Amino acid sequence: MLDAKIPAGPVDQKWTKYKGSVKLVNPANKRKLEVIVVGTGLAGASAAASLGELGYKVKAFCFQDSPRRAHSIAAQGGINAAKNYQNDGDSVYRLFYDTIKGGDYRAREANVHRLAEVSTSIIDQCVAQGVPFAREYGGLLSNRSFGGTQVQRTFYAAGQTGQQLLIGAYQALERQISLGNVTMHSRHEMLDVVMIDGKARGIICRNLVNGELERHFGHAVLLCTGGYGNVFYLSTNAMGSNATAIWKAHKKGAYFGNPCFTQIHPTCIPVSGDHQSKLTLMSESLRNDGRIWVPKQKRETRKSIDIPEEERDYYLERRYPAFGNLVPRDVASRAAKERCDAGYGVGTSKQAVYLDFADAIKRYGKIEAGKRGLENADEATIIKLGKEDVKEKYGNLFDMYEKITGENPYEVPMRIYPAVHYTMGGLWVDYDLMTTVPGLYTLGEANFSDHGANRLGASALMQGLADGYFVIPYTIGNYLADEIRTAEIPTDHPAFIQTENAVSDRLNILMGIKGKQTVESFHKRLGKIMWDKCGMARNAEGLKQAISEIQQLKKEFWSDVRIPGEINEMNPELDKAGRVADFIELGELMCIDALQREESCGGHFREESQTEEGEALRHDDKFMYVSNWEYQGDHQWELHKEALNYEVVKPSQRSYK
Amino acid sequence: MTHKNINLKLKVWKQKNSKSAGNFETFVVKDISTEMSFLEMFDVLNERLIGEGKEPIAFDHDCREGICGTCSMYINGRPHGPWHATTTCQLHMRAFNDGDTIVVEPWRANAFQVIKDLMVDRSAFDRIIQAGGFISVNTGNAVDANSMPVEKDKADASFAAAACIGCGACVAACKNSSAMLFVSAKVTHLALLPQGSPERRTRALNMVAQMDKEGFGSCTNTGACEAVCPKEISIENIARLNKEYLMAGLTLEK
Incomplete structure (x- = not known):
């Protein structure tokens, strides 16, 4: 069993006690300690900035051309915090409870409670940085509701919350760069971790502009590199989002926790053809006002607006009256798949359901007419006013939908379908956010820690910033306090040379294959295997097939991939090839994990394990643990379990009815 | 469709x-x-x-x-x-x-x-932000978020300016290759908030100085930047930057 080093004591006092007793590093020593931060999204930028402020010497890396571009920027809907500004019964405990329940009782209580505790400080910090959250007329902050909760605790900035939070963290980071506390390396990709005497002591990275390999030393290394949803090829992730950093760390000894836990987001724009390169999310906040439905008649051919009210099946409201359209993401996604598989899907592909704003437009129109004293407003006026209101709330999302589909969602319902969005799994970390490799930390989506088997909406931003602003600045001291006598290790140390040689060899092998098939074609094939057999529903037979297909694909990749260009120059195809090679291996592990976990929980739905009503059926007696995989060689992993002990929340069958 | x-x-x-x-x-x-x-x-x-x-x-x-x-x-x-x-x-x-x-x-x-080909180096934008495009508040220093109300109009205008994605289209469209729309969007975003007020003078001066140092041209008010901005950042922000800059120049004590 793995030891997560959870502090003793009641769950609501653990973090306070920890902070009071954690080791500290004095300011003079901080200046001598170097920390490497890979990735500059919410977790990475906030960590790099905060550690810089503390006086550590920080080196930050990102593959994008600027730290401001990290994919946290694309988060739309909001960020949760237990502020209870709405006086609607929220509290740290409620946020903690909702997150544990939303995660289907597969998350670690102590971490989640800490997350809920620091959530309120995040909002304070962001407002102080100038993050322009939405406000009410009185000048105070506004909140909205999100899936899986019955309170309004989500702070937002129109549909651009991630952008505004990231720009806040980015500006804090740029400030530290200008003060000389952080050195920034943009257009750099980490390609391996350097290990010395069993500890992470640096990284090898490739300068993506000139192709040169570089060695960088650090007393500690933080991976803040996001999720691995692009294993599925099509996902809501950015094109560059990749798993390479965490995969290299995994191969150097970091255990991979719950790799199969993938979040399929219910409201994305459906696939339009084979050319599709990525999928676009329509924020979950739309489910506040949009109603999801399919026709009651199979293989319906009429247009959406020609189908009368009584012939529409608002299946989420029907199945889950208590939460309705605001059920958690995993539940909403499976319900959409169920309807489409049963023949009720809409659109040309029949792989879509409607998200309809007609009622919301009327409702808001009436409210607005009332505000303006228009007593007998006609239908057209009400609809006009309602559209204006909806535009203010969701305008940018509606515009984006129209640009992509060519349809006007103010007039006809949106067509949506689930898509891969987030990975709850990631490198295993203890309470300090340290992996099983000493000195190697993982923050944000890249770690497995807080969301169990399903993440609630508006909780990813919260976790990324919690880890970076308020957790790592404390927990890293616990390790670095013992490193003050470690002098900077020169990068001509044999371990650096050896690791760089291994990276260089691999790049040369890739370039030397000179096969026939493009990197992209392999990635697409991997994505199809994963989506068909390790997607929204999984079964033993399919997973076994997927494993053998992926092993075959790996062989083919390493014998027939074609990478144009040269090694010692900018070469985006070579960069992509390295990432896809890692995705292939990770895909295999995801299937192995999904096969081993013979239960359904959260986003992991094993067809063999469901209730009579088709809901996910957990097996707490057998699977109340985190599955952590240790890499042991090609296609070889060993499972290590971390038992989950619920001291406060009593696990029950999740119900949103 | x-x-x-x-x-x-x-x-x-x-x-x-x-x-x-x-x-x-x-x-x-x-x-x-x-x-x-x-x-x-x-x-x-x-x-x-x-x-x-x-x-x-x-x-x-x-x-x-x-x-x-x-x-x-x-x-x-x-x-x-x-x-x-x-x-x-x-x-x-x-x-x-x-x-x-x-x-x-x-x-x-x-x-x-x-x-290479269609890729350009926009790191100059990062350096302009480094010159002052931030609020100096270390993690942990913040007061309660609702302790400082912000007028909704100002908050909305600040948000509209903060919507800038730093793509550089404004510079590419401008015959002078001016970065004024980018700089003014950041200055506006922060100047309109009470939190950003203490540094507004040095911010405007330092960001403009860095912009000039990077080799961006001057603004001649042709409005090409606003016309192509994917986030519809308004040219009014440039007027505000000019005002901020002038005020800062006149009132900054040396």
Whole structure:
């Protein structure tokens, strides 16, 4: 069993006690300690900035051309915090409870409670940085509701919350760069971790502009590199989002926790053809006002607006009256798949359901007419006013939908379908956010820690910033306090040379294959295997097939991939090839994990394990643990379990009815 | 939405690196679905080029949902192409007709050196932010978020300016390669909030000084920047920057 080093004591006092007793590093020593931060999204930028402020010497890396571009920027809907500004019964405990329940009782209580505790400080910090959250007329902050909760605790900035939070963290980071506390390396990709005497002591990275390999030393290394949803090829992730950093760390000894836990987001724009390169999310906040439905008649051919009210099946409201359209993401996604598989899907592909704003437009129109004293407003006026209101709330999302589909969602319902969005799994970390490799930390989506088997909406931003602003600045001291006598290790140390040689060899092998098939074609094939057999529903037979297909694909990749260009120059195809090679291996592990976990929980739905009503059926007696995989060689992993002990929340069958 | 397939001729800027000279190359692409995004059309072309043993065209892109600000193509003489308030990645092929010729260039400005083909170096923007585009508040110093109400009008205007994605289209569109819209958006975002007020003078002066140092040109109020901005950042922000700058220059005690 793995030891997560959870502090003793009641769950609501653990973090306070920890902070009071954690080791500290004095300011003079901080200046001598170097920390490497890979990735500059919410977790990475906030960590790099905060550690810089503390006086550590920080080196930050990102593959994008600027730290401001990290994919946290694309988060739309909001960020949760237990502020209870709405006086609607929220509290740290409620946020903690909702997150544990939303995660289907597969998350670690102590971490989640800490997350809920620091959530309120995040909002304070962001407002102080100038993050322009939405406000009410009185000048105070506004909140909205999100899936899986019955309170309004989500702070937002129109549909651009991630952008505004990231720009806040980015500006804090740029400030530290200008003060000389952080050195920034943009257009750099980490390609391996350097290990010395069993500890992470640096990284090898490739300068993506000139192709040169570089060695960088650090007393500690933080991976803040996001999720691995692009294993599925099509996902809501950015094109560059990749798993390479965490995969290299995994191969150097970091255990991979719950790799199969993938979040399929219910409201994305459906696939339009084979050319599709990525999928676009329509924020979950739309489910506040949009109603999801399919026709009651199979293989319906009429247009959406020609189908009368009584012939529409608002299946989420029907199945889950208590939460309705605001059920958690995993539940909403499976319900959409169920309807489409049963023949009720809409659109040309029949792989879509409607998200309809007609009622919301009327409702808001009436409210607005009332505000303006228009007593007998006609239908057209009400609809006009309602559209204006909806535009203010969701305008940018509606515009984006129209640009992509060519349809006007103010007039006809949106067509949506689930898509891969987030990975709850990631490198295993203890309470300090340290992996099983000493000195190697993982923050944000890249770690497995807080969301169990399903993440609630508006909780990813919260976790990324919690880890970076308020957790790592404390927990890293616990390790670095013992490193003050470690002098900077020169990068001509044999371990650096050896690791760089291994990276260089691999790049040369890739370039030397000179096969026939493009990197992209392999990635697409991997994505199809994963989506068909390790997607929204999984079964033993399919997973076994997927494993053998992926092993075959790996062989083919390493014998027939074609990478144009040269090694010692900018070469985006070579960069992509390295990432896809890692995705292939990770895909295999995801299937192995999904096969081993013979239960359904959260986003992991094993067809063999469901209730009579088709809901996910957990097996707490057998699977109340985190599955952590240790890499042991090609296609070889060993499972290590971390038992989950619920001291406060009593696990029950999740119900949103 | 009905879709069709179209054939196009592309004239694309090719340049090996920042030191070499570049030139236009012509490519013919066939059976392009009007459902595709502009970048997906480039994906299709690149896949074909790789298959033919040629080098693909390098271009910057990442989120492909119009928010990260990475994509940057100058399409038929206009940054991000023909659609209003749209980034290159959100531009879709239904904007074009069968048989069209499309000219694609990188952003052109002295401060944005070409790295390869359609990719440019926009790190000057980061350095402008480093000069003062922030509020100096260390983690842990914050007071309760609701202790300082912000008038909704000001908060909304601040948000509108903060919507800038730092893509650089404003610079690419400007005949002077001025970065005033970018700088003014940041100055406005922070100056309109009470939290940003203590540093507003030094911020305006330092950011403008850095902008000049990077080699961006001056603003002559032609409004080309506003016209092409994918996030519809208003040119009014430039007026506010000028005011902030003037006030700072007049009142800053040395």
